[in-house]
Amino acid sequence: MKGMPYKPAAVWLLCLVVLSACNTGKVTVRKKHLYIQAAGRENKSWQLVWEDNFNSPALDTSKWTLIPPNNADWGRHMTNDPRCYKLDSGKLYLRGMINPDTSKDHRPFLTAGIYSKGKFAFQYGMVEIRARLESARGAWPAIWMLAETDKYGAYPKNGEIDIMEHLNYDSIIYQTTHSWYTLELKQTNNPPHSGTAHFNPGEYNIFGIRWYPDKIVFCLNGKETFTYPYVPGADITQWPYDQPFYLLIDQQLGGSWVGKVQPETLPVQMIIDWVKVYQ
Numbered sequence: 001m002k003g004m005p006y007k008p009a010a011v012w013l014l015c016l017v018v019l020s021a022c023n024t025g026k027v028t029v030r031k032k033h034l035y036i037q038a039a040g041r042e043n044k045s046w047q048l049v050w051e052d053n054f055n056s057p058a059l060d061t062s063k064w065t066l067i068p069p070n071n072a073d074w075g076r077h078m079t080n081d082p083r084c085y086k087l088d089s090g091k092l093y094l095r096g097m098i099n100p101d102t103s104k105d106h107r108p109f110l111t112a113g114i115y116s117k118g119k120f121a122f123q124y125g126m127v128e129i130r131a132r133l134e135s136a137r138g139a140w141p142a143i144w145m146l147a148e149t150d151k152y153g154a155y156p157k158n159g160e161i162d163i164m165e166h167l168n169y170d171s172i173i174y175q176t177t178h179s180w181y182t183l184e185l186k187q188t189n190n191p192p193h194s195g196t197a198h199f200n201p202g203e204y205n206i207f208g209i210r211w212y213p214d215k216i217v218f219c220l221n222g223k224e225t226f227t228y229p230y231v232p233g234a235d236i237t238q239w240p241y242d243q244p245f246y247l248l249i250d251q252q253l254g255g256s257w258v259g260k261v262q263p264e265t266l267p268v269q270m271i272i273d274w275v276k277v278y279q
Contacts, residue, residue, distance in 0.1 A: 034148065034244045037124040037279045042212045046126050046278035053274045054092040059085070063120060067113035067248065073255030074140065077111040084112035084251075090273070094251040096139060097267040109261060113250025121148035121244035125279035127163065128208035128219075129249065129272065135169045135201055136268035138261030140252035142166075143207050145245040152240050156183050159240035161216060164207040167258045172196045173207070175218040177228045180237035187238065195226025204273060216241060247275070 030036070035049055052063055059066070066085070069078040077096070084095045096111040133141050142165045147158035160178040167174075176194040181187045188194070197220045199205050210217040210224075218226040230239045251270040254261045 033118065033120050035120070035122040035125070035277070035279060036244065037122070041279060042124060048276060049125070049279050050120055050122070050277040051275060053090060054087055054272065055090050057087060059087065059092070059114065064114040064116055065119065067115050067250055073257070074142065074250065074252045075113075077107055077109045077253050078113055078250070079105075079110045081110050081112075084110050085114075092272040094141075094249065094270045094272070095267050096136070096251045096253040096269070098263050108263075109253045109266070111251050111253050113248060113252070115248040115250075116246045117146075117148070117248075118246075120277075121246040122277055122279065123242070123244045124211050124213060125277055126208060126210045127247065127275070127277045128206050129163070129275050130204055130206045131249075131273060132204045132271045133166050133201055134268045134270070135166075136262070136265035137168055138254045138258055138265070139268045140165065140167060140255060140258040141270040142248070142250055142252055144248050146248065147240065148244045148246050151243045152180075152237070156180050157237060157240060158243070159245075161209065161211075161241070161245060163209050163218065166201070169201070171201060172198050173220065175226050177216065177241075179240055181235055185235060185237065187235070190234075191229055191231060192226075193228060197225040211241070213242065249275070 052060060066080045067075065067078045069075055084097060086093045094112045096109060099105055099107055099110050102108065129143050131143070143163045144165070145161040145163065150158060152158050156178055157180045162174065162176040162178070165174040165176070174194060174196055178193070182193045195218060199220060206221050208219045210219060214230040216228045217224050249272060251268065
C-alpha cells in the first residue's frame with residue numbers, strides 16, 4: 001500500500017504464511033492439533049502422519065486422555081481407575097470389570113477408554129488400529145470417531161464414524177456411520193449406513209477406514225468391507241464428514257444394544273497393539 005513503511009519482520013511473516021498456504025500435496029497441512037489433508041492428496045500414496053505404538057511405560061498424555069464417565073450407554077462405567085488400564089510390553093490393555101468397592105463408587109462395573117479429543121484430529125486419510133478383542137456377555141468394545149468441533153451443531157449433526165463395534169461373543173463386527181440424516185431423518189438405507197464383517201475373535205485384527213472427500217471405506221485386515229458414500233442432492237445432513245474427527249478406543253460394558261452384563265464372564269479386555277493414521 002502506498003505510503004506504508006517497510007517492515008522486514010512483517011514481510012518475513014507474510015512469506016511464511018504464503019509458503020504454508022502453497023502446499024505441494026506431498027505433505028499434510030497442520031493447524032495446531034488438526035491434521036488437514038491437502039487438496040488432491042486422496043489420489044496419492046498414503047504417508048504416515050501420526051501413530052502410537054504404546055511402548056512407553058505410561059499413557060502418552062500428549063496424544064490421549066482417559067475418557068471420563070458420561071450419561072450415554074457406552075460411557076456410564078468409564079473410569080480412570082488404574083485397575084482398568086495398563087501398558088505392558090508395547091500393548092495397551094483396556095479392561096471392563098466388576099467394581100470391587102461400591103462404597104466409594106456405586107457403579108457395579110468399571111471400564112476404561114482413551115480418546116484424542118483436543119490433542120489430535122484429522123480430516124480425510126486412513127486410520128488402522130491393531131487390536132485383540134476378548135469376549136464376555138455384555139462386552140461392547142469399540143473403535144470410533146467423533147467431530148472435533150460443532151461445525152453443524154449438537155450431536156448428531158456432526159456425525160459419528162464407528163470403525164468397529166463388537167457385541168458379546170459375536171464372530172462379526174459392526175461398521176457404521178451415524179448422523180442427523182440416519183438417526184433423525186431415518187435415512188438408514190439411502191444409502192445403507194452400516195455393514196458387518198466376519199472376523200476371528202480373540203486374535204489380533206487390524207480395524208480401519210479409508211476416508212475420502214466423497215466416501216468412507218471401512219476395512220478389516222486391509223480388505224474393504226463396506227463403503228458409505230456422499231450422495232449428491234441428498235439432504236445436507238447426509239454428509240457431515242468434511243471436518244476433522246478425533247479417535248476413541250474403549251472397552252464398554254452393558255447398554256440397550258449389547259444387553260445386560262453377566263458378571264461371572266468378567267473381566268474382559270481389549271488389547272491395543274498400535275494406532276496409525278495416514279494422509
